[in-house]
Amino acid sequence: MSETKSTDNTTENSTPTNFIRNIINKDIAEGKNDGKVHTRFPPEPNGYLHVGHAKSICLNFGIAEDYQAPCNLRFDDTNPEKESEEFARSIQEDVSWLGFEWEGDVHHASDYFDDLYNFAEELIEKGKAYVDEQPAEDIAKNRGNFQEPGKESPYRDRPAEESLEQFRKMKAGEYPDGQMVLRAKIDMSHPNMLMRDPVLYRIRRLHHIRTGDKWCIYPMYDFTHCISDSLEGITHSLCTLEFEVNRPLYDWVLDNISAPCHPQQIEFSRLNLAYTITSKRKLTQLVESGKVDGWDDPRMPTIAGMRRRGFTPKSIRDFCAAVGISKVNSVTDMILLEDAARNDLNDTTERRMAVLDPIKVIITNYPEDKEETLQGMNHPKIEDMGTRDLPFTRELYIDRADYRESANKKYKRLVKDGEVRLRNAYVIKANDAVLDENGEVKELHCTYDPDTLGKNPEGRKVRGVIHWVSAKYAKEATVRLYDRLFNVPNPGAMDDFHDALNPESLKVIKAMVEPSLADAKPETCFQFEREGYFTADRYEHSADKLVYNRTVTLRDSWSDK
Numbered sequence: 211m212s213e214t215k216s217t218d219n220t221t222e223n224s225t226p227t228n229f230i231r232n233i234i235n236k237d238i239a240e241g242k243n244d245g246k247v248h249t250r251f252p253p254e255p256n257g258y259l260h261v262g263h264a265k266s267i268c269l270n271f272g273i274a275e276d277y278q279a280p281c282n283l284r285f286d287d288t289n290p291e292k293e294s295e296e297f298a299r300s301i302q303e304d305v306s307w308l309g310f311e312w313e314g315d316v317h318h319a320s321d322y323f324d325d326l327y328n329f330a331e332e333l334i335e336k337g338k339a340y341v342d343e344q345p346a347e348d349i350a351k352n353r354g355n356f357q358e359p360g361k362e363s364p365y366r367d368r369p370a371e372e373s374l375e376q377f378r379k380m381k382a383g384e385y386p387d388g389q390m391v392l393r394a395k396i397d398m399s400h401p402n403m404l405m406r407d408p409v410l411y412r413i414r415r416l417h418h419i420r421t422g423d424k425w426c427i428y429p430m431y432d433f434t435h436c437i438s439d440s441l442e443g444i445t446h447s448l449c450t451l452e453f454e455v456n457r458p459l460y461d462w463v464l465d466n467i468s469a470p471c472h473p474q475q476i477e478f479s480r481l482n483l484a485y486t487i488t489s490k491r492k493l494t495q496l497v498e499s500g501k502v503d504g505w506d507d508p509r510m511p512t513i514a515g516m517r518r519r520g521f522t523p524k525s526i527r528d529f530c531a532a533v534g535i536s537k538v539n540s541v542t543d544m545i546l547l548e549d550a551a552r553n554d555l556n557d558t559t560e561r562r563m564a565v566l567d568p569i570k571v572i573i574t575n576y577p578e579d580k581e582e583t584l585q586g587m588n589h590p591k592i593e594d595m596g597t598r599d600l601p602f603t604r605e606l607y608i609d610r611a612d613y614r615e616s617a618n619k620k621y622k623r624l625v626k627d628g629e630v631r632l633r634n635a636y637v638i639k640a641n642d643a644v645l646d647e648n649g650e651v652k653e654l655h656c657t658y659d660p661d662t663l664g665k666n667p668e669g670r671k672v673r674g675v676i677h678w679v680s681a682k683y684a685k686e687a688t689v690r691l692y693d694r695l696f697n698v699p700n701p702g703a704m705d706d707f708h709d710a711l712n713p714e715s716l717k718v719i720k721a722m723v724e725p726s727l728a729d730a731k732p733e734t735c736f737q738f739e740r741e742g743y744f745t746a747d748r749y750e751h752s753a754d755k756l757v758y759n760r761t762v763t764l765r766d767s768w769s770d771k
C-alpha cells in the first residue's frame with residue numbers, strides 16, 4: 211500500500227508511511243474493528259484553520275484516501291461563546307480546497323447533545339458520576355496538585371437518585387450559571403490530575419449557533435470528544451501530543467458507558483513552523499488587533515492566507531508529507547513549505563515578464579513609429595503551454611537593478627557601454643544614462659542590434675539576459691512583496707508576540723508588467739521571470755486594476771540575509 215524512502219519517509223507521490231499507518235495496518239491484519247478504518251477531523255469553529263491543521267487534515271483524510279475509508283468532518287462546537295458560522299464555513303471551504311472530501315454530512319458535537327446527556331445519566335445511575343455543589347473555588351482548591359492528592363467532595367458519595375434529580379434540575383434551568391457541576395467519580399488522588407473527578411457538565415446560559423437556547427448545560431471536551439468518536443464509529447482517533455494526558459479519561463468514559471465502540475486515541479506531534487505562530491488563540495489576537503488584514507491576509511499561516519498568497523493545495527499537501535508524522539516535537543523551517551511551492555509552481559505556471567522597479571529605456575536607433583510583436587514561450591521546458599505575444603517598441607522598461615554605470619565581470623546585466631540580451635528580443639547596448647536631481651538613473655539611452663533576434667551577435671559575447679516590457683503597452687500593477695510576519699524564530703514564546711512582528715513583512719510597489727497579465731483570472735499564479743512566483747489576488751485583481759501577491763521568491767533569499 212505505501213512505499214517508503216528511507217530519508218523522509220515519503221515517496222514521490224507523497225504516500226507517507228508512519229507509525230500510525232503501521233498501527234492501522236496491524237489492526238487490519240488482526241481483524242480489529244472488523245477490518246474497518248474510519249477517521250475524523252474535529253476542529254472547533256472558533257477561528258480559521260492554520261498550517262498546523264493542514265497537517266492533521268492531510269493525516270486524517272490522507273489515511274481515508276489511501277485505505278479507501280471514510281473520514282468525517284466534525285465540528286467540536288461545545289464552547290458557544292467563541293464559535294461562529296463564518297468560522298464553520300471557512301473550515302469547510304479550506305478542507306475542500308485542499309482537495310479532500312468528508313464522508314456524508316458535516317457532523318457536529320452538538321448533534322449528540324441528547325446522547326451525551328443520556329450517557330451522563332447512565333454514569334450517574336451507575337454511581338460513576340455525581341453532582342458537586344461545592345463552590346468553584348473549593349473544587350479547584352480540593353483538586354490538590356502534583357505533590358498533593360486532592361480532597362474528596364462532601365457531595366461525592368451522595369445517593370445516585372439525588373445526583374440524578376439535581377442533574378435534571380440543572381438541565382431544566384433551575385440553577386444559575388456555575389452553581390454546581392456534574393463530575394465523574396474516578397480518583398481524587400490519581401497521579402494524572404485530569405482523572406481527579408473531572409467536570410463533565412457545567413451550567414452556562416449561552417446561545418448556541420445550532421441548538422439555540424435549548425441547553426443551559428454544556429458538556430466538557432473530554433466527555434464530548436470520545437463519545438462523539440464512538441457514536442460515529444471512528445476506529446482511530448488521531449490527535450496531537452498534548453492530548454496524551456487526556457487519553458486515560460477518553461478511555462475511562464468509554465469503558466464506563468454503553469458506548470457503541472471504543473476508538474483508539476493515538477497522538478502525534480504538532481506542526482510548529484519557524485517565524486510564525488500556529489495557535490488559533492494568538493492568530494485571533496493578530497486579527498483583532500488589526501496588525502494583519504484579517505484571517506486571509508497572505509502573511510498569515512492560515513490556509514485561507516496561504517491560498518490568497520498563491521500556495522497551491524498540492525504544495526501544502528506535499529509539504530505535510532515532507533514533514534511526516536511522528537511523536538517527536540520539532541520546529542519546521544519555512545523553507546520546506548516554500549520549496550514545496552516552488553517545486554509545484556515551477557512545473558505549472560506560465561512565465562511572464564514584470565518589471566518591479568522600472569527605469570525607462572529608449573532605443574535610439576529603433577524607429578519611433580515602429581512596433582513589432584515578438585513571441586515568448588509560456589514555459590521554457592513545456593512547449594504545450596504555448597506562446598504569447600510580446601509587443602516591442604522604441605521605449606521599454608527594465609529593472610533598476612539590471613543597470614550599473616560600472617561593474618565587475620560577475621554582474622551579468624547591463625553596464626554602461628556594454629551589451630545585454632533582452633529576453634525573447636534583441637541585444638541592446640547602453641550608451642548614456644540620464645540622471646535625475648538625486649543622481650538616480652531616470653532614463654537609459656541604448657541602441658539595439660537588429661540582427662540579434664533569436665540569434666547571437668557575430669564575434670562578441672553578450673553578458674547576460676534581462677527582462678523588459680514595452681513602455682507603451684505595459685500595464686501598471688500593484689505588487690505586494692511579502693516577507694516573514696515575525697522577526698524571531700519562535701514568536702509564540704515571547705511575552706508579547708506583537709513585539710516580534712516584522713515591520714517589513716509587506717511592501718507594496720507599482721510594477722510595469724506584460725499586458726497579458728491583465729487578462730489573468732484571480733488566483734492564477736505566474737513566474738515573473740528572474741523575480742519569483744506571483745499570484746493574482748483572489749479578491750482585488752481585475753483587468754482594470756492589477757494586483758499580484760508574491761507567493762515565493764525563486765530561491766530562498768532569507769538565509770542570505
Ligand code: ATP
Pocket residue numbers: 251252253254255261262263265266286448449450479480481482488489490491
Ligand atoms: P489551536 O491550538 O491552534 O487553537 P486546536 O488544537 O485548539 O488548535 P482544533 O480546532 O481543536 O484546534 O484542532 C482540530 C484538530 O487539528 C485537532 O485534532 C488538533 O489536534 C489538530 N491540530 C491543531 N493544531 C495543530 C498543529 N499545529 N499541528 C498538527 N495538528 C494540529
Ligand code: MG
Pocket residue numbers: 254
Ligand atoms: Mg482544540
